[in-house]
Amino acid sequence: MSTQSCIIDRFEELAVLSEGDKRLLEGLEKDLRQYSAGQVLRSIGEKNPAFYTLRSGWACSVRLLPDGQRQILEIFVDGQIMGLAEVGSDQALTELVALTDIEACPFPADSLQQVFEESSLLTQLLFMSMARDQALLMERIMNIGRRKGVERLAHFLLELKIRKRCQEDSMELPLNQSIIGDALGMSSVHVSRSMSSLRKLGLLRTNGSHFSIVDMDETANFCGFCPKYLNARSTRH
Amino acid sequence: MSTQSCIIDRFEELAVLSEGDKRLLEGLEKDLRQYSAGQVLRSIGEKNPAFYTLRSGWACSVRLLPDGQRQILEIFVDGQIMGLAEVGSDQALTELVALTDIEACPFPADSLQQVFEESSLLTQLLFMSMARDQALLMERIMNIGRRKGVERLAHFLLELKIRKRCQEDSMELPLNQSIIGDALGMSSVHVSRSMSSLRKLGLLRTNGSHFSIVDMDETANFCGFCPKYLNARSTRH
DNA sequence: CGCCATCTTGAGGTCTATCAATTTCAGTGG
């Protein structure tokens, strides 16, 4: 059975928490809130930005360009910490948006300071969380900078499947092609075409908002996917 | 006058360090080493990776694709901490390479643990350093994902000029066009063409390995550059 | 049934990669 707190669950996979550590985390993470799809949790420029844990649903961090284009920087799934990197800065650089209805829990910015002072173990775990976020960003740079559309998309889907720890064949993807395009630096039209390419190649099957990857190894090979950067505890739970 | 330690210099711009903090840092950062251009400081897969401070010269973190293409993930200039995010993980995900002759100082991985335990101020500063790295990565994703070659290049040059705190008109750029291409996700040929486009537009002047941006504001406007993410202490020292 | 968002498909154009040839330029040695 899981606790009330998704961050404790997540951290307990990585280390043994003392009762004091758990109390500290629980004290911080008690303000659970509901946000509906499309809602903005935190705007660009917000002063003294908080960070959030995401207990259920999907969210993302976004930036807008002057000409109206969007770039999605991170996709968040349940169990992740959102906006941790921006806590230290005086204002938020990205917008946090709910992509589905979500449950999330805001942490006031200065609670981080408290953790630093009271628990070096939790500090280390937060560091690791941030390091993983950074590894995801780097992998995305690889993806956008050096792979073509079809490969990019395949890589994206594989990453999400592993990050969601999805064991079943079929997985729900509650993101429309326009959002996928904004995440991968391509147009929604090209996402559509890349989808059908993958289908024609026999690597992908789709059904409404569900997809399944026919052969994980073959697809990983096709797009150069290597899960090491995800630091996954293992694919088979 | 500056101290022996570039990391102390850097941190002292952000906060007032106690004598204990300084001693702690000095104790860690005493193993200054020389590396020559092209040398690999740390390879992919290296176990229990260290991190480094860069006192002089240019370096980068790189990844190679199976087909031989390269993607440069980060460009480092003097004063930066390199590889901080990978300290927690069991193996290094990127290669650290000297782009010029450099002076750098390796920190053993477990020294981080010591900092966490002994100084919450230093912990916070390390967090901020990592957060800034992350902001750079996000801006690069914007750049690669949503801007075209000419704009990407202009943005890249502006960023470097500010990160180097260059006050003069002309700045040295010890990176060839092939490396710039690997950083921006484009071919070296296209870098060359983008360079001449910028020259023809009257935004850029080049002279050997030196460049100068004719009108910073106009160029910033041209490529959508906004220095906020650099968290610069100010452009005019 | 109609409405709306999303997805698909086609056509034409722009951006960028690749290949190859040429030029530039800083060394280097005669």
Next chain:
DNA sequence: CCACTGAAATTGATAGACCTCAAGATGGCG
């Protein structure tokens, strides 16, 4: 002083990847 060398930069031509616009198809939902 000049020729030679090799790395880097430039330039042209061609092909491929991707975008944009626009029209149609699909599918959930009141």
